[in-house]
Amino acid sequence: MAEVEETLKRIQGQKGVQGIIIVNSEGIPIKTTLDNSSTVQYAGLIHQLMMKARSTVRDIDPQNDLTFLRIRSKKNEIMIAPDKDYFLIVIQNPTD
């Protein structure tokens, strides 16, 4: 658990990182550094998007799988790293 915390702290310490959320495969947030309402919103919305992206990739080539998803917006960038059971969402403000 300490290892996990340490890794997360390391990521959090990078420049411009606004928040980290760990979400399980159903879309329920497990660990977060943001406030509750934002977390729930991010988790729900990004979970759906992630499922869609993953299914898209796999539809095109069933042997392929999604490894990383980056959404760049005007204000910040959302990075999603999926896995079998969980996925990690990191929100960064790159230009700051």
Place this chain on the structure above:
Amino acid sequence: MAPKRSKGAASRASSKASEKSKDRTTDSSSPFGSVEDSGVPKDIFPMVITTATQELFECRIDEDLTKDNPFKCLKKDDILQDMRMRAAVSDFHPVKQMVLDYPAEEILLVFDRDFTYGQSFYLVLTEEAKERTLNPPQAVEEQAVQDESDSIICKTPEPISWVSLGSDLEIDEESVVDTRARLKLKISRVRREFGAPVVFSDRNASETPDGYMECMPYQDKNFSIQLLERSTGIQAVPNRKSSTTQTIWKYPRNMYTQYQAREFTAEDKENCMNSENLKNFVNLVASRIEIALQQNEIMDVFFDDWRALSEEEVVFGGKTETHLKEYQSFTDLKFSKDKTISSINWHPTISGVIAVAVTERLSFEERINDSTKLLLNPSLILFWNFSDPLNPQLMLECPDDVFSFEFCPSDPNVIVGGCMNGQVVLWDISAYAERLQGGRAGGGSSTSANTNTIPGFEDKHENETPVMRYCAVSGIENSHKAPVTDVQWLPEHFEVSRTGVPLENKNLMCVQIITCGPDCCVMFWDIRAPRVAAQPVIDKQQKVEQTPLENPNGVPNTFSHLDLSWNPLIRVNLPKIDSSGEYSPLKFSFRDANENQLGGGADKSHHNAENSEGRAGYAQLRVPSAKQLKVLEDVSTRIFVGMEDGELIYTDWKMEKDSDSGRLFSAKPSRCFFVHDGPVNTVRRSPFFKDIILTVGGWTLAIWKEGVMHGPIMLVSCAAKRGTVGHWSLSRPGVFFIGKEDGNVDVWDLMEKTHEPSQTQNISTTSVTCIKPWIVSSKQHLLAVSDNFGTLHILEIPWALRSPVSKEKLIVGRYFEKEVEKLIYFEKQAEMRVKEKKEMDAEELRKKMEPAVPERVVEQIEEKSLKEYQDYLGLEKVMLKDMGLLPKEDSTEI
């Protein structure tokens, strides 16, 4: 035998015919009998066979042919042979012909024991009969056998009397029988016509009425029965009908579902966090994330360099142009001659309209001397429109020279002004609002383009500039005792109670004004009618008196409730911090001011239009009870006030209650800064940074940050000429304009230089009295500059000065922060220096207090040095000895 047979057969046949019907029933049971009929059938020949023949043909009675086996087949040849041998004697002689004709080889001889056919044997003459006899039908074999025996016995059934079983009745009915005797008619002619020719003719039957008898059909009443009751079977089946519906669009219903996102409890989260799975996942994924994060930090991939390069609009030849171009200039020959403009204000909603307060250009002494003359010339506020540079659109009459005035942000038709005699004045120009908007040319000999007017009946005063009187003045006793130098509206989202506590303003209209003047107080005014005191009788009387006086001077009575009785809500005194006495303010600035000078009045006017429909006039508004309104916490009640002596104080306007007397008094200001060397004539907040304030006074100008109490974050002193007025640029965070007393306008660009103005431009020959910028459109920014001669210059701000550099706000913000840090650092250094100085002083003191100690110290030092020298000598000796360089003197010691 043949004729005998035939006769017999014939007689049999006839008897058969007559008795056919009768015997049919009895014979039906015996097929054999029916086949053979009664008597001897045609193909059976009964004959006698003698014993000799019997023996010859082996058909002896009771030996070869028995009852059980009566059949014997005889060969035809044998029979023929026998017949030839015995000729006429043969038994078969009578059947000779038959036998010869017999088709087959064998002829059946049947022993007829019962003498069925009269003789003891018979011969079957045909094949069919043979077959029949040999092979009787098996179904009724037994009966056949029996019947055969029966029928054989009773060959000729005796006629039985017929028993009627009822069938003859039907037959009788069916038969047609004459019921009566037949009538006989004899038709004869007259005897004399016997033999005469006969004449026949035709006659139509329908001509004569009795020519025929007809039997008409008639409705038999027996059959026309009305059916009164009928029992019918009915099945109840639901009627099916298909139809469609659609929800009625005109009646939408609100529907909502409420849901909550699923969350884990804390224990679940703990469990998850501790699971191996998560650990592996995080380890796996962390590297990817870090790479991505670092990529972002290194470079922004989506930054469009090309576009950023060409961010600025391309203006032909105008890029390097930084001069303020003269756009227009307004002077009124009649009204602003020999006068000066004290204050400028752009109309917040109507574009192209600017209002100017014109005052006398006289010193105090001269005013006193010319006071009588001054009374005749009323002071005015002129409204100029860009479409007409010669004639003002509207003139507002003031009781005295107005030094500052402001448009009400929520209703641009209301104007408040502060006069020289200390009174606060209100105007309501709603009647002339359209006129201003239309921008009609007024005055002179120009004909109006109004087509509605009938020639000859035109209003003579139409083309003159209308003069409007003020609606309300404050009561003289309670107003300022010195000219009101600054007037500002409180923004519409809050109002202030009697103790200075900011409360929520439910009206969403600006209802309160702050004024200040060199009589050492800042006053808060409310333009609503005060709460009705317990003097209804007097009021009613007053009302009765006042009704005939409504609108005496064409003045709308929007503020008639305030006229001459208007008193300030709060009076904030500004006592000096260190000494007794008070400060005399000239200008002030508070944080949440609704600085609506940014222009772009389209949405503002719309907003106001919406508001004006729903809200009551000012007369109907009442000061609400302070308890009903919500206290606003986030409104800052602190103000910066610039003084006549060049000080800038930072104070709180909230009143405190004196515990002894219960009276409200204002607290002492928290800080006072003595920076300027002349009266502070400008205290302005930056439109981009809410806590940056620009102050201009004397030969210095300073920029302050609210909250930084050490001093100004930027101070520029010792300019060549005095600065008379200053204003921030509305579009660029780092630019501000300073007006000088020699008619120059300095443009300061903090991005370029911070120690001197980036450019200076001469506008007029006398000093600049007021500067106000305004944004007309994104391509046109104007700067209104007024001078001491009463001329209003409108300058156009060039592109370079109006379009912000990229990230300008950021850079300027950083610059201010750096300055703040510098200040803080200086403070710290100052403190450190002070501390060090203290320490040094303390040390010196200590040194002075201990004079004896140094002597001792000197002796010790001498001893020490002596000892060292001796050590050194010893060392030298040793060294020389080692090297063998010892002088001979020491050799004796060895």
